[in-house]
Amino acid sequence: MSDVLLACKRLTIGYGAGPTVVQGIDLTIRAGECLALVGPSGSGKTTIARAILGLLPPGAQTSGSLTFQGQDVLTLDEAALRQLRGRAIGYVAQDPYQACDPLRTVQTHVSAAWAVHGERPAAGVVCERLAQAGIADAARAIDQYPHQWSGGMLQRASIAAATAHAPALLVADEPTSALDTDRADAVLATLKASGSAVLLISHDLGLVLRHADRIALCDEGRILETGTPQALSISSNRYVQNLFSAVGVPSRKGREHQGEICLSGRGLGMRYGGHDAISDCDVSVYAGEILGITGPSGCGKSTLLRLLGGLERPYAGTLKRSVALNRPGSIMPVFQDPVVSLNSRWAIWRSLTEPLTARHLPRLSQKQRRDRAAAALEQVGLGAVDPESLPGQLSSGQCQRISVARATIGQPAIILADEPTSALDTIARQQVLNLLSGAALDGTAIVLVSHDQHMLNQFADRVLVMQDGRLAVRGPFSQRAAVARPF
Amino acid sequence: MSALDRFASVARPPVPAFRPNTSRRLWPQLLGHGGFRLGLALCMLLLAMAILGPALTPFEPNWPDYAAALQPPGASHWLGTDATGRDVLSRVLDGAHRSIGAASLVLAAIFGIGLVVGTLAGLAGGWIDLILMRLVDVVMTLPGLVLAIAVIGVLGPGLFNLLLALILADWAYYARLARSLTLTARQRPDVLAARMAGIGWGRILFGHILPGVALQLAVVATLGLGGMIAAVSGFSFLGLGVQPPYAEWGAMLAESRFYFPIAPWLLLAPATLIFASVLAANLLGNGLRDTLAPRGRS
Numbered sequence: 001m002s003d004v005l006l007a008c009k010r011l012t013i014g015y016g017a018g019p020t021v022v023q024g025i026d027l028t029i030r031a032g033e034c035l036a037l038v039g040p041s042g043s044g045k046t047t048i049a050r051a052i053l054g055l056l057p058p059g060a061q062t063s064g065s066l067t068f069q070g071q072d073v074l075t076l077d078e079a080a081l082r083q084l085r086g087r088a089i090g091y092v093a094q095d096p097y098q099a100c101d102p103l104r105t106v107q108t109h110v111s112a113a114w115a116v117h118g119e120r121p122a123a124g125v126v127c128e129r130l131a132q133a134g135i136a137d138a139a140r141a142i143d144q145y146p147h148q149w150s151g152g153m154l155q156r157a158s159i160a161a162a163t164a165h166a167p168a169l170l171v172a173d174e175p176t177s178a179l180d181t182d183r184a185d186a187v188l189a190t191l192k193a194s195g196s197a198v199l200l201i202s203h204d205l206g207l208v209l210r211h212a213d214r215i216a217l218c219d220e221g222r223i224l225e226t227g228t229p230q231a232l233s234i235s236s237n238r239y240v241q242n243l244f245s246a247v248g249v250p251s252r253k254g255r256e257h258q259g260e261i262c263l264s265g266r267g268l269g270m271r272y273g274g275h276d277a278i279s280d281c282d283v284s285v286y287a288g289e290i291l292g293i294t295g296p297s298g299c300g301k302s303t304l305l306r307l308l309g310g311l312e313r314p315y316a317g318t319l320k321r322s323v324a325l326n327r328p329g330s331i332m333p334v335f336q337d338p339v340v341s342l343n344s345r346w347a348i349w350r351s352l353t354e355p356l357t358a359r360h361l362p363r364l365s366q367k368q369r370r371d372r373a374a375a376a377l378e379q380v381g382l383g384a385v386d387p388e389s390l391p392g393q394l395s396s397g398q399c400q401r402i403s404v405a406r407a408t409i410g411q412p413a414i415i416l417a418d419e420p421t422s423a424l425d426t427i428a429r430q431q432v433l434n435l436l437s438g439a440a441l442d443g444t445a446i447v448l449v450s451h452d453q454h455m456l457n458q459f460a461d462r463v464l465v466m467q468d469g470r471l472a473v474r475g476p477f478s479q480r481a482a483v484a485r486p487f
Numbered sequence: 488m489s490a491l492d493r494f495a496s497v498a499r500p501p502v503p504a505f506r507p508n509t510s511r512r513l514w515p516q517l518l519g520h521g522g523f524r525l526g527l528a529l530c531m532l533l534l535a536m537a538i539l540g541p542a543l544t545p546f547e548p549n550w551p552d553y554a555a556a557l558q559p560p561g562a563s564h565w566l567g568t569d570a571t572g573r574d575v576l577s578r579v580l581d582g583a584h585r586s587i588g589a590a591s592l593v594l595a596a597i598f599g600i601g602l603v604v605g606t607l608a609g610l611a612g613g614w615i616d617l618i619l620m621r622l623v624d625v626v627m628t629l630p631g632l633v634l635a636i637a638v639i640g641v642l643g644p645g646l647f648n649l650l651l652a653l654i655l656a657d658w659a660y661y662a663r664l665a666r667s668l669t670l671t672a673r674q675r676p677d678v679l680a681a682r683m684a685g686i687g688w689g690r691i692l693f694g695h696i697l698p699g700v701a702l703q704l705a706v707v708a709t710l711g712l713g714g715m716i717a718a719v720s721g722f723s724f725l726g727l728g729v730q731p732p733y734a735e736w737g738a739m740l741a742e743s744r745f746y747f748p749i750a751p752w753l754l755l756a757p758a759t760l761i762f763a764s765v766l767a768a769n770l771l772g773n774g775l776r777d778t779l780a781p782r783g784r785s
Contacts, residue, residue: 309683328685333676341676343695351677358685403680410684 003031005168005197006052010064013047013056021047023221024064031168034191034198036212038205040425041396044221045201049173052199053091054081069168086113090162090196092172096154100146106130106157107142113164121164133160133190151297152183156190163194170196176207185210205426206247206454217243246430249458250437259287262322262413262445263308263331269316270303277303278469279316285414287324290436290446292460294453300469301449305416308447309333324413329355332407334436336419338400342391348402349373349387355410376405380435397428404435414445422450433459516778523774529767533760537587540580548573548581549732557750567752569743579756582734587764589646589728589735590715593653598708600658602701605665609673610692620666626659639727646735649728653718657711661704668700706779710772713765720761736761 008027014020022044029035037045050056051066054073066073069088076084085091093099100109107126114121130138133156146154155175162170172191176184188211191198202208208215209229216226217240225232225240233244264284270277278300285291285308293301306312307319309331324330332355335341342351353369353376364372373387380401391399400420407415417436421429437459440446450456456463464471517523546564552572560567566575608619626634638652672678678695686694720737722728729735731742736757743753 309679311679311682329683331683333680333683335676335680337676341680343677345698346694354681354686355684357690359687360685406680 005029005031005069006199007067008048008064009067011048011051011066012063013044013051014061015057015059021221022051025218025221025223027216027223027226029169029197029199032195032197033213034200034211036200036202036208036215037218038202038208038215039218040203043219045203045218046173048218049171049199049201052169052171053085053089054078086117086162086167087165088167088169090165090167090170092155092158092162092170092175092191094174094177096151096158097146099158100154102146105143105145106149106154109146110142110157110161110164113161117165126160129160129164130157133157134186135160150183151179152187155179155183155187159187159190159194163196167196170194170198171201172198173201174203175200176202177204203425205243209247243426246427248430249455250430250433259289259443259445260322261285262287262325263319265308265314265317265319267317268304268307268314268319270300270307270312271315276469278307278466281317281469281471283308283464283471285445285447287413287445288440288443289462290440290448290460292456292463293447293449293466294451294456294463295466297451299466301466302418303469304466305333305418305447305449308414309416322413328360329358329410330413332410332412332415334400334403334407334415334417334420337423338396338403339391341403342399342406344391347388347390348377348385348394351391352376352387352402352406353409355406358410361410372409376409377402380405381431395428397424397431400424400428400432401435404432404439408435408439408444412444414447415439416447416449418449419451420448421455422452513778517774520774520777522770523778526767526770526774529763530771533583533587533764533767536580537584540583544574544577544580546574546577548577548734557746559750560752566756567750569739569750569753570746575739575753575756578734578739579736579760582729582736582739582757583760585646585729585733585735586716586720586723586737586761589650589719590712590764593650593657593719594708594712594715596650596654597658597661598704600654601661602665602697602704604658604662605667605704606669606692606697606700608662609666609669610688610696616666619662623659623662626655627663629656631656635722636727639722644727644730646729649719649722653715653722657715661707664707665700665704668703669696672696672699702779706772706775709768709775712768712772716761716764716768 006027006029008025010024010026011022012020012024013022025044025048027035027037027048037048039045047056051062052068052073054076056062062074068084071080073081073084100106110126110130111121127138127142130142135141135153135156141149141153149157159170159175170191175191176187179187184207188200188207191200192211200208200212205215212229214226214228215232217224217232225235225237227235232240235241235244261284266282268281268283269279281304283291283304293304295301303312307314342348349370350373352373353364356364356369356372370387374383377383377385377387382398382401382405385394385398391402394402400423404415404420407417415436420436421432424432433455436446436448448456448460453463466472550573552568555564555568555572556570558564558568558572564574564576566579568574569578604619604623608616634656635649635652638655639648642648642651672695675695678691681691681695719728720735720740723735723737724741726738726741729738731738739757740754740761743750743757746753
C-alpha cells in the first residue's frame with residue numbers, strides 16, 4: 001500500500017537483562033489517520049512511541065523493523081534522526097507545563113520549533129498558527145508565560161509547535177491526561193485538525209473511542225487487536241468485550257436518596273497567605289447520596305474536601321455535623337494516587353484495618369485484624385490477594401480498591417474521594433466506582449471530586465461545579481435535588 | 488497470566504514487584520551493590536580493630552623505650568617505633584577505638600538530637616516549631632569549625648570536650664532536615680487517612696512518620712560519618728582532642744610529622760587507616776543512598 005506512513009514489523013524492544021518491553025508487534029499507520037494505542041500502564045505504549053522518535057534510552061536492544069516513509073528508523077544515526085524529528089515526526093508531550101520552561105514566554109516555545117532547525121519563523125506566523133489551533137487573542141497572549149495559560153491552551157500551543165513543519169506524523173503520548181475532560185476533547189480535536197497522521201497514546205478508552213479512526217489495544221508488549229471502534233466493539237475476543245463494557249460508568253440515574261443532612265457548611269472560606277483558596281461555599285451532604293464536585297484544576301476542590309474532612313478549620317463560615325459524625329473515623333478519605341495512600345512499609349492487612357485501631361474502639365488482636373482484613377479484601381473482590389503483600393507488589397487498581405476497603409471498614413458516614421479514578425485504567429476505574437456505589441447503597445454519603453464531568457453526570461446524584469474557589473453553577477442533577485430539598 | 492487478568496487487575500497472587508519495596512528486600516539489594524559490599528567489609532574490619540584492638544597490642548602502647556626509638560619496620564616492631572620508642576602497631580590498634588568510636592558517638596548523638604528536635608518541631612508546629620527552628624538558625628549561622636574551636640577554647644582540650652563541641656556544632660543541620668522530612672510526611676495520604684480515622688498522634692508518629700524519617704536521616708548520617716572521622720582526627724592533629732600520651736590516629740599524625748624526613752613510616756599507618764575509614768563510611772553511605780533513592784519506587 002502506498003499510503004502506509006509507518007510500519008512496524010515484529011518490533012521487539014528490551015532493556016539489558018530486564019524484561020522485553022515490546023514483544024514482536026506489527027503496526028501500521030496510514031497517512032492522515034488517527035491511530036490510538038490503548039493499554040494499561042506498563043504495557044509498552046511509551047516505549048513504542050520513543051522507538052518511533054528514535055529516543056530509546058541507551059542500552060535498549062531492538063529487533064525487527066520500524067520503517068517510516070521507507071527508511072528504517074532503528075538504523076538511523078543521530079543527525080538523520082534530528083532531521084526527522086520536528087520536520088517529519090512531531091511530538092506532543094503529556095504535561096504541557098512540564099514541557100515548557102516557566103521562565104520563557106509561550107512565543108519562545110512555539111518559535112523554538114523553527115529555531116532548532118536553524119530557521120526563523122516569518123513575522124506573524126507563530127500568531128497565525130496559534131490562532132489556527134484555537135487560541136483566541138493570540139497576538140496578546142503570546143507574550144505571556146506558560147503559567148498564565150490554562151493547560152488546554154498550552155497543550156494547543158504545544159500542538160502548534162509540533163505541527164510547525166507540517167510533519168507527516170504526530171506522536172502524542174497521553175496528551176490530555178493532565179487536562180479536564182472538556183478541554184481534552186478540544187485538544188484532541190485540534191490534534192486531528194492538524195492534517196497529520198496521529199499516533200495517540202492513552203490509557204483512557206472512553207476518550208479514544210470519541211476521536212480515533214482505528215484503535216490498537218496493547219498489553220504486556222503485545223498488540224491484542226487492531227480495528228475501528230465499531231469493529232472492536234463487536235469483537236469476539238472476550239477480553240476486548242470486557243474492556244468495552246467497562247467504558248461506561250455505572251449509572252445511578254433515577255435513584256432517589258432519602259437521607260438526612262449529615263454535614264452542612266455555610267459560607268465556608270479558606271485562606272492561605274492572604275489568598276482566598278475558597279470563599280463563601282454552601283455545601284450540604286445527605287446520607288447515602290453521591291455528591292459530585294467538579295471544576296478546573298486549582299479551583300479549590302481539594303481545599304473544600306480538607307475542610308469537610310476536618311483536616312483544617314475553615315477560615316470563615318460554619319460547618320455543622322450531625323450526631324453520627326461526632327465519632328472519629330466517621331469521615332474517611334480515598335485519595336488520587338492509590339499506591340502512596342497506603343503505607344509503603346506496611347503489609348496491606350495493617351493499612352486496611354488501621355481505622356479499627358482508633359482510640360475509641362475496642363482493642364483487636366493481630367489475628368482478629370488479619371481476619372477482618374481478609375474479609376474486607378473478599379468484599380472488594382481481592383480475596384486471592386495475600387494480606388501480607390506490600391502496596392508496591394500490587395497494581396494501582398488493586399491498591400485503590402484496598403483504599404476503598406480501608407475507607408469503608410469502620411462504617412463511616414461519609415467518604416471523601418478526591419479524584420479516586422484518575423490514575424486508573426478503564427476496568428479498574430469501573431471496579432472502584434462500583435465499590436463506591438455499593439457503599440452509597442449502604443447509607444454512606446460519597447463526596448466525589450473529579451474533573452471528569454462525563455463521569456460525574458452519570459454517576460453522581462448531584463453535581464456541584466466549582467470555579468475560582470466558589471461553588472458557581474450547579475450541574476443538571478443538582479437542580480433536581482435543590483428543588484426537592486431547599487436548604 | 489491472561490491479558491484479561493492484567494487489564495482488569497483481577498485478584499492474583501503477588502507478582503514480582505514493579506517497585507522494589509524498601510523494608511523486606513533491602514538487604515539483598517544492598518548486598519548486590521558492589522560499593523556497599525566493599526564498604527561493609529572495610530567497616531567490619533575497622534570495627535573489629537576498634538573493639539579487639541586494645542587487647543591485641545603486642546607492646547604496651549604508651550610505654551616509651553628510648554633504646555628502640557625511631558626504628559624502621561622490622562621483625563619485632565612490624566610498623567616501626569616512634570621518637571620515644573613506642574610500638575606504632577600497638578598505638579594504631581589502641582587508637583582505633585578512640586578515632587572510630589568518637590566519630591560514631593558524635594554521629595549517634597547528632598542523629599538522636601536531630602531526629603527528636605526535628606520531628607517535634609515538624610509535628611507540633613506553632614511556637615514550639617518557631618523557637619526550635621530559630622535556635623537551629625542561630626547554630627547554623629556560626630561556622631561549625633569556629634563554634635567547635637570556641638567550645639574547646641572555653642572547656643579546654645580533651646576527647647570528651649571535643650565530642651561535645653562537634654555535637655554542638657553539627658546537630659542543627661540534622662534537626663532542620665528531620666523537620667522538613669516530617670512536614671512532608673505529615674501531608675502524605677496514609678497519614679491523612681490515619682488522622683481522619685481517629686488514630687492518635689503518637690501512633691501516627693511511630694507507625695507512619697518516624698520509620699521513613701529515621702531511615703532517610705540515617706542515610707545522611709552514614710554519608711557524614713567519613714567527614715566526622717576526619718574531623719575527630721583533624722582536631723586531635725591540632726592538639727584539641729585526644730591528649731598525650733594516649734594514641735589516636737590524628738594525634739599520631741601530629742606527633743610524627745616532625746620526623747617525616749627520617750621516619751616516614753610513622754605517618755603511613757595512621758594516615759592509611761583514616762583514609763580507609765573515611766572511604767568505608769562513604770561507600771556505605773553511597774550504597775544506602777543508591778538503594779533507597781526514589782528511583783527504586785518509581
